[in-house]
Every structure is written in structure tokens, then in C-alpha cells.
Amino acid sequence: MPGSRIPERLISVQEAVSGIPDGATVAIGGHTLRRHPMALVRELIRQRKRNLHLLGWNNGIDFDMLIGAGVARVIETSYVGMGPLGLARNLRRGVESGAVETIDHSETTAIDMFRATALGVDFLPNRTPLGTDLMTYNDGLVEITSPFTGQTYAAVRGVEPDFAILHAHAADVHGNVQLDEANWGDNTVDPFIGRAAKQVIVSVEEIVSTDHIRSNPRRTFLPREYVTAVVHAPFGAHPCCCDARYGYDQDELRRYYEASRSAETFEAYLEDRVTSVGDHWEYLDKVGVAGLLTTATRTSNVKGAERA
Amino acid sequence: MTCSKDEIMTVATGRYIADGDTVFIGTGLPMVAAYLAKATHAPNVALMFESGVLDPRPRSIAKAVGDPRLVSTARRVSGMLDSLLMLHGGRVDLGVLGCAQVDRFGNINTTAIGSYQKPSTRLPGSGGANDIASCARQHLIVTRHNRRTFVETVDYLTTPGYLTGPGARERAGLPGGGPIGVVTDLCVFGFDPQTCEMVVESVHPGVSLDDVRAATAFELTVSPDLHETVAPTADELDILRTRIDPDGVYL
Numbered sequence: 001m002p003g004s005r006i007p008e009r010l011i012s013v014q015e016a017v018s019g020i021p022d023g024a025t026v027a028i029g030g031h032t033l034r035r036h037p038m039a040l041v042r043e044l045i046r047q048r049k050r051n052l053h054l055l056g057w058n059n060g061i062d063f064d065m066l067i068g069a070g071v072a073r074v075i076e077t078s079y080v081g082m083g084p085l086g087l088a089r090n091l092r093r094g095v096e097s098g099a100v101e102t103i104d105h106s107e108t109t110a111i112d113m114f115r116a117t118a119l120g121v122d123f124l125p126n127r128t129p130l131g132t133d134l135m136t137y138n139d140g141l142v143e144i145t146s147p148f149t150g151q152t153y154a155a156v157r158g159v160e161p162d163f164a165i166l167h168a169h170a171a172d173v174h175g176n177v178q179l180d181e182a183n184w185g186d187n188t189v190d191p192f193i194g195r196a197a198k199q200v201i202v203s204v205e206e207i208v209s210t211d212h213i214r215s216n217p218r219r220t221f222l223p224r225e226y227v228t229a230v231v232h233a234p235f236g237a238h239p240c241c242c243d244a245r246y247g248y249d250q251d252e253l254r255r256y257y258e259a260s261r262s263a264e265t266f267e268a269y270l271e272d273r274v275t276s277v278g279d280h281w282e283y284l285d286k287v288g289v290a291g292l293l294t295t296a297t298r299t300s301n302v303k304g305a306e307r308a
Numbered sequence: 309m310t311c312s313k314d315e316i317m318t319v320a321t322g323r324y325i326a327d328g329d330t331v332f333i334g335t336g337l338p339m340v341a342a343y344l345a346k347a348t349h350a351p352n353v354a355l356m357f358e359s360g361v362l363d364p365r366p367r368s369i370a371k372a373v374g375d376p377r378l379v380s381t382a383r384r385v386s387g388m389l390d391s392l393l394m395l396h397g398g399r400v401d402l403g404v405l406g407c408a409q410v411d412r413f414g415n416i417n418t419t420a421i422g423s424y425q426k427p428s429t430r431l432p433g434s435g436g437a438n439d440i441a442s443c444a445r446q447h448l449i450v451t452r453h454n455r456r457t458f459v460e461t462v463d464y465l466t467t468p469g470y471l472t473g474p475g476a477r478e479r480a481g482l483p484g485g486g487p488i489g490v491v492t493d494l495c496v497f498g499f500d501p502q503t504c505e506m507v508v509e510s511v512h513p514g515v516s517l518d519d520v521r522a523a524t525a526f527e528l529t530v531s532p533d534l535h536e537t538v539a540p541t542a543d544e545l546d547i548l549r550t551r552i553d554p555d556g557v558y559l
Binding site for chain 1: 360386387388389390392395396419420424425426427428429430431432433434435436438439442443464465466467468471476477480481482483
């Protein structure tokens, strides 16, 4: 925008990820197999990041892929599973071998660690983990007493991740980020993750004008005040679903799940789908127009126990 | 009429659902049980799903928690955080949970088998299970019955039952009431109000107490009123088979 003093924050996937150093704390948006920023996740693997401390509230293929690629050293969340497909096998291997350290939460303490920071406080009280081993092994959960009633609470330590990486439907070049109204589902947690991190990178399905943002202001879930970088990554959540934009790619998720059976077969999957592929655009070519349009137009269930 | 193990588990689970309750439900067998309850003795039960759908009136069973057909008939549609706030605010009467390990006090492990730091099997973790068991007015546990699941002590306590026994939930500061029963493919347990320990209340038709004992790694306590689980009625089976799950997706 000529003459504008509002900074433009649209950069490439590679440039956005290159700013994330080894050892950084990185919070990831999305939920189980839904709307994770997979284009950014795959780029973290391509750039061979190491020793990341990953944070989330309910995770799946995002954490599992980063663990399987040797990117993650610590994971902090309430859940890592492949939803209806079954257990997250790279997580299993990583934790059982001692390569990956876990910090476990209940679903709401995982959310509260972001919500605290978003509210500008360093902890929030929560009762869910009281009396359980969540308290025993997570030093971010500490018993406290209410000064008003004497009630016992767990203080959930607020976190301020170095980076948050999120995937959304649309943004302008300045970083005003929107989700479609049609997304009635779980769009209530990502905004807290985005408000907690020092730097926020958002990949989006489409770049739109600021006028377009202004014509649908209720869709804006993160205004530019919170956003460091926007990247254009259509089908950037693939093979996860992206709400009403496209469904799960069942065939790709199954291929992933089968490949994760052993470290060797998973290495071959990464080589084929991530490390030998130049960038996100090349990845889209690899999946192919037919494959992408199929996920965008057929019903969005993963066959199986249907937990997701 | 003969019925499958899944069918008797479903019917036994559904009987815990009271008319007028607000029930937090996942997919799979508990959802089928809830639909059965709604179609029979509990027409006014309000089902709620983690995705934020509250009190839908579906004509057929949903394929997933986020199934769009739930949305169009619901009393409220919000988001994940809102449904968790309903739990925290004490507005949920009953939650239904599965488990990998459970002890006599109904404490559940879904985190790690073996040591926490270097487990022999790492499991997915709490997800929303801890939140439901901590905050719902009551909850029910539904699981397959074997010695690997029914253990003396859980390796990691993810989700609270009665913790160490009477008064322990209150001392810990947990708001919800705790587990009211455990439905398995062999029997139904209640919890003794004095000891907070699991008690066999009924065994399913064709199952003996010895079968239950053999599948349980802690010493069994049996109710003085032990009886046979009331078998599904022809009507219940007909509703399950022809209306709720005609394609056998879940059962």
C-alpha cells in the first residue's frame, strides 16, 4: 500500500520459518487432526530445526511428525493422538526411548497456560488437575489457596512461547487474520495461543484486501496487533481438515499412519513428502490437483472410531 | 433374544442416563447409549459434545463429534472452550469416559504404562477426560474388562476417581462428585458410598463371578444384592439395530 505506514508482513514460508532458532519454544494451533499449520511444520523439518519445545492444547499429526523428524525435544500439551486412526506412533517411540520429554496437562490447564498470558497475568487458577499425577510431574501446576475462600486450586503457570504457528482461512498483508463464519467448531482456543506468543506466524488459505477484512470484521480472530508474519499457504493444513474449506485427506492420513509404524518406514515417508520436496508449492504439485480437490469436495470423516 | 457384548454394554450404559440430565458425551459406544436413552426412558436428556454442540435432536446417529447434522437441530452451538466452561461451571450432570487402566477407586490412567519418564507404552494423555471427571457432577466409566485394565494401582493417575478413598476428592479440592459406575463387557460395578471402592453389582447373562474375578487384578468386592444385569429388551435391541446404528458403525 503506497504511502502506508502500516507494515506489510507477508513473507514466504521459508523466510518465516528461518527466523525460528534451534531450542525455541513453539506453540502450535489446531486440534488433533484439524487445522494444524502443516506447511509450516513441514518447513521446520526441511530446515532441520532441532531441540524445539512444542506447546499446544490438543495435538496430533503436527507433534507426531515433528517428533518423528527429530525436531522436538520437549512436548507440552494434554493430548497427542491420531484421533480415529489410533496412537501417535512417533510420539510413542520418542517418549519410550527417552528422546522426548513430556509435560502433561488436562485440556483446560493446557488452554489456561496460554489464556493467562493473553490476560496479562502469570498464572490462572484451575481445579481439574488436583489430586492427580498431572500435578506430580508438571512443575507448571502448583497448589495454591484462594485468599478469599480458602479453596485449593492448581495455579497454572502462564507461558510466553517464543513463537506461535497457526493456520487460518484468510488474512491481509498486514496480518489481520480471519476464520470463516462457517467454522463453527473449535475456533475458540487458537486466539489465546496467538495472544500468548512473542512472535506469531500465521499461514492462510488466501490473502485478501484490508477492505475485504473490514467488510467482514466479525471474522477477524487475530488483528495485526498480535501478528508478526503472514504466509500464503493454500491447503496449508493438508492432510488435516481445514473446517469448511476442505476435509481430511483420508488416503494421505492412512499413508502417514502406516509409514509411522517404524522409524525406517517413517524416514522414507519424510523423504518422499517433505525433505526431497523443495517447498510448499512443490508439495502441492506432489499431492496433485485431483487429490487436493477431492479432499475439498468430499465428506469430511476419517473412517474408524471417529473421535476427531 | 441373544445380544452382543457391545449391545449389553450399550444398554447398561444408557440406563445411567437420567431424563432431563445434561450429559457430556464422546463418540462411539457412549454416544449410541445416549441416543438409545433419548429414544427410550430419557427423551429430555440434553447431550453435549466437546465441539460446542449442545442438545441436538438428530434423526440419525452422528458420524463424529463435529458432524454438521448435529448443528442444525441444536439448542446452542458454540466452541470447544465454551463446552469446557460448562464443565467448570458445574452445569454438566454426567460425563462418560473410557480408560487404559483403572483402579478400585475409579482412578484412570490414559498417559503412560510403566514409568512416566520412560514408559513401556506412551498413551495419548488426558485430552478432555481429566476435565470431565474433575468437574462433572458425576461420571461413568465404560471399558473392556481384563487384568491389564483393572489394576491394583494405576501407573500414572491421569483422571481422578475417588483418589485414595473417602473424602479425598473434597480434600484435593475437586468440584465434581466422582464416578458412579463402571460398565464392562462382563459386569456392572457401582461404588460403595462408605469405602469409595468398586463393587460388582451385576454380572451380564452367561458371565460368572469367577469370570469377573479372573479378569480383575485387584481383589473383588461384591454387592450383597448381586444380580444378573437386566438383558436388553427386544424393544431396545430393535431401536439399536434398526434406528440408531442400522449400519453397525459402532456396535
